[in-house]
Amino acid sequence: MWRPSLIAIFAAAAVFALIPLSGSTYLTYLFTQILIFILFATSLNLLIGYLGLVSFGHAAYFALGGYGCAILLRTYEMPLIVAMPGAMVMTAVLAAVIGFFCVRLTSYYFAMLTLAFGQLVWAVVFKWRSVTGGDDGFLRILAPEWIGTPASFYLFTLAVVTIAMLALLVITQSPLGRMLVAIRENEVRAGFLGVHTRRIQLIAFVLAGTFASTAGALFGMFNRSIFPNSAWWLQSAEVLVMVVLGGMNSFFGPALGAIALIVFGRITLEITVYWPALLAIILIVTLFFFPNGIAGLFGARRGKR
Amino acid sequence: MADLPIDLKVETISTFYGLSQILFELSFEVGRSEVVALVGRNGVGKTTTMRSIAGLTRPRSGRVLWAGEDIVGLAPHRIARLGIGYVPEDRRIFPELTVWENLDVVWRSPDSDWTEERVFDIFPDLAELRGRDGGHLSGGQQQMLTIARTLMTGPKLLLLDEPSEGLAPLAVERMVDRIKALKEEGLSMVLAEQNTDVVLALSDRMHVVEKGVIRATLSPEEVREDENRLTSYLML
Numbered sequence: 001m002w003r004p005s006l007i008a009i010f011a012a013a014a015v016f017a018l019i020p021l022s023g024s025t026y027l028t029y030l031f032t033q034i035l036i037f038i039l040f041a042t043s044l045n046l047l048i049g050y051l052g053l054v055s056f057g058h059a060a061y062f063a064l065g066g067y068g069c070a071i072l073l074r075t076y077e078m079p080l081i082v083a084m085p086g087a088m089v090m091t092a093v094l095a096a097v098i099g100f101f102c103v104r105l106t107s108y109y110f111a112m113l114t115l116a117f118g119q120l121v122w123a124v125v126f127k128w129r130s131v132t133g134g135d136d137g138f139l140r141i142l143a144p145e146w147i148g149t150p151a152s153f154y155l156f157t158l159a160v161v162t163i164a165m166l167a168l169l170v171i172t173q174s175p176l177g178r179m180l181v182a183i184r185e186n187e188v189r190a191g192f193l194g195v196h197t198r199r200i201q202l203i204a205f206v207l208a209g210t211f212a213s214t215a216g217a218l219f220g221m222f223n224r225s226i227f228p229n230s231a232w233w234l235q236s237a238e239v240l241v242m243v244v245l246g247g248m249n250s251f252f253g254p255a256l257g258a259i260a261l262i263v264f265g266r267i268t269l270e271i272t273v274y275w276p277a278l279l280a281i282i283l284i285v286t287l288f289f290f291p292n293g294i295a296g297l298f299g300a301r302r303g304k305r
Numbered sequence: 306m307a308d309l310p311i312d313l314k315v316e317t318i319s320t321f322y323g324l325s326q327i328l329f330e331l332s333f334e335v336g337r338s339e340v341v342a343l344v345g346r347n348g349v350g351k352t353t354t355m356r357s358i359a360g361l362t363r364p365r366s367g368r369v370l371w372a373g374e375d376i377v378g379l380a381p382h383r384i385a386r387l388g389i390g391y392v393p394e395d396r397r398i399f400p401e402l403t404v405w406e407n408l409d410v411v412w413r414s415p416d417s418d419w420t421e422e423r424v425f426d427i428f429p430d431l432a433e434l435r436g437r438d439g440g441h442l443s444g445g446q447q448q449m450l451t452i453a454r455t456l457m458t459g460p461k462l463l464l465l466d467e468p469s470e471g472l473a474p475l476a477v478e479r480m481v482d483r484i485k486a487l488k489e490e491g492l493s494m495v496l497a498e499q500n501t502d503v504v505l506a507l508s509d510r511m512h513v514v515e516k517g518v519i520r521a522t523l524s525p526e527e528v529r530e531d532e533n534r535l536t537s538y539l540m541l
Contacts, residue, residue: 178410182399189397192359194385194412194458 002173005251009169012255013162020151028150034262035154035161036218041242041254042168043211048240049248050172051204052184053103054111056236057118058212060098063125063231064091065213066220067132070141073221075131080144084217088210095209096202103201106187115233122231137227141220157218164214165255171207172251180204241279245286247293256294312336313358313389313462313493318367318377320350320357327353329517330367335462340494342508344501346539350517351497352394355464358495359391360384371462386412390460394467394497398450400440404431407439407450408457417459424453427486445476449483462493469500481506501528501535513538 019031044058068087072078078086098117105113125132132138147156171177179200182190187197220226229235238261246257261279268275290296317330327350335341343351356362358369360381368375376384385391399407408421425432428449434442439450448468455463468484469477481503488494488507498504504511505525513521513535521538528535 175409178402178406181402182410185399185401186397188361188381189393189399190410191381192361192385192391192393193410193454194382194414195410196382196412 002169005169005173006166008252009162009165013158016158017155020154025150028154030262030266032150032154032157032222034259035157036215036222037239037242037258037262038255039161039164039218040212040215041239041246041258042165042251043208043215044239045243045248045251045254046168046171046180046204046208046211048243049250049253050177050180050184051201053106053201054240055102055114055208056111056233056240057114057116057121058208058239059233059235060118060121060231061091061095061209061212062216062219062235062239063121063226063228064094064209065216066226066230067125067138067216068213069217070138070220070226071131073143074138074141080147084214087217088213091213091216092206092210095206099202099205099209103198103205115236118231118233118236122228122233125231126228132228135228137225138220139225141224141226143221143224147221153222157222160214160218164211168211169251176200176203241283244283245293247295249292250295253293253295260294312370312372313495314368314370315354315358316368316370318354318357318364318369320353320362320364322353322362327517328357328364331514331518332367333512333519335493335495338488338491338493339510340488340496340508342496342498342504342511343514344498344504344511344535344539345514346499349514351514352466353517354514355391355393355466355495355497358384359389359464361391382412385458385460386414388414388459388461389464390455390458390462391464392451392455392466392468394470398439398442398447398454400438402439403436404439404442404450405435407454411454411457413457414459417457419456419459421457424456427456427483427490428453443476445472445479448472448476448480452483452487456487460492462495463487465494465496465498467497467499469498469503477503499539501532501539505529511535 016031016035020028040062044055047053047055065087068090069083072083072086073080102110102113126135143153147153179190179195182195183197183200191197216230242257242261243254245260246255247253265275268278286293313335315331315333317332318328319326319330320328331354333341343354345351353362357364360379364377369377371387371389376387399410402410408424430446431449431453434446439447442450468480472480484507496507505528508525511523512519515538523534
């Protein structure tokens with residue numbers, strides 16, 4: 001049943017792999033950023049689209065991955081093969097602690113608590129100058145030489161994002177994914193069928209945070225620096241917009257939203273400085289007339305994954 | 306089926322919704338492989354009794370003993386895992402999941418011998434519809450799926466809340482037929498029902514519930530001899 005999605009991931013990866021052949025460094029940088037945000041947005045959709053819980057603090061895990069990987073790479077001079085998984089594990093542990101409290105609440109309260117924890121992570125990053133560099137940011141993040149050129153880093157990012165997207169697809173199509181949908185549709189109903197709903201919610205929260213941290217680790221290496229604003233609530237809002245714009249009811253919706261927002265944003269900013277106002281209008285039109293987002297235009301509908 | 310002692314004892318439970326008391330020290334028992342019906346008009350407390358047993362509404366006092374253990378206060382998922390399956394009255398399937406996904410999504414007891422094949426043997430209609438979205442099934446098919454889904458958790462006792470409600474007569478007949486098959490499998494059941502024919506066809510014993518208490522206990526034979534005995538309580 002999910003073979004078309006599997007083929008779509010491999011086909012998209014094959015097309016994306018052609019980008020460096022264009023010889024344009026600009027395009028390579030642009031698509032590196034797109035790939036990173038595809039993963040970031042899809043990780044958030046595990047919570048929003050599948051579990052039905054809106055997080056306003058997802059950037060916290062993105063930043064934790066970014067800072068974690070950067071600190072392990074530069075401060076502790078660990079190899080990338082240790083630093084990146086290390087950052088993911090650390091984020092997973094923190095997401096488990098934060099998630100333990102968050103999944104006890106639902107709806108608006110869940111959203112507000114994730115926002116509060118997100119801002120708490122931002123405050124720690126901002127104030128812990130000796131470790132994170134504070135508001136000066138954490139600079140001179142050096143990726144290994146073998147991914148030192150824009151093209152090689154792009155291909156590395158493509159490989160990591162493709163593997164992560166495959167893993168997310170497997171998760172969403174597994175019994176766990178079906179339980180997430182069941183809980184989204186009716187938590188009480190899932191409960192009297194023996195599903196430990198809170199535990200499943202916590203697992204999804206940790207998984208979403210871990211995949212966001214992978215995107216964050218790539219983001220830090222891509223920019224060779226990372227700043228506290230990557231944990232700021234506006235970063236959470238941006239990825240939330242990608243999910244809504246692309247369509248939260250489809251596996252590929254957030255990826256489409258990430259592509260659309262970044263590409264359209266770049267093009268528009270070259271024409272006018274009123275991009276944020278235009279984005280607001282696009283969002284309003286999307287919410288009123290295309291509730292299933294861009295993916296909805298291609299026939300994806302609620303609940304179909 | 307595993308040979309676990311199956312014995313439900315509801316002991317003087319009082320359940321409230323806010324300040325409104327719905328059940329007043331209600332008590333009854335269900336023996337192994339027994340089908341006990343709770344009959345009564347709307348609003349007398351049948352569903353509240355079911356919800357109190359399933360852990361969805363906690364009784365303020367009294368005990369619900371399952372295999373000797375008081376299960377009051379346990380979370381619904383823990384009660385389900387102990388072997389009590391709840392089939393709610395409004396056919397609460399997951400409409401956006403297919404028939405197969407609805408069956409697959411539940412927690413499964415490791416010692417349960419309820420497999421998809423066995424469930425499809427009991428409900429052959431569902432086997433033909435396994436790829437169809439739950440929301441696109443008829444009322445009767447949804448009711449079958451609700452029961453089938455609960456069977457996948459490996460229950461020893463089924464709480465069936467108004468299974469005939471809103472179904473066409475032919476669908477009711479098919480549903481009764483399937484529940485009889487489950488009874489023959491040895492499942493214990495508590496059946497909340499208003500349809501006298503369904504109650505007579507399925508139950509070993511019936512308790513008439515009125516204003517949150519059990520007013521009378523009748524056997525199917527007593528009712529068949531004189532149906533007025535039941536209808537007088539139900540004021541039909």
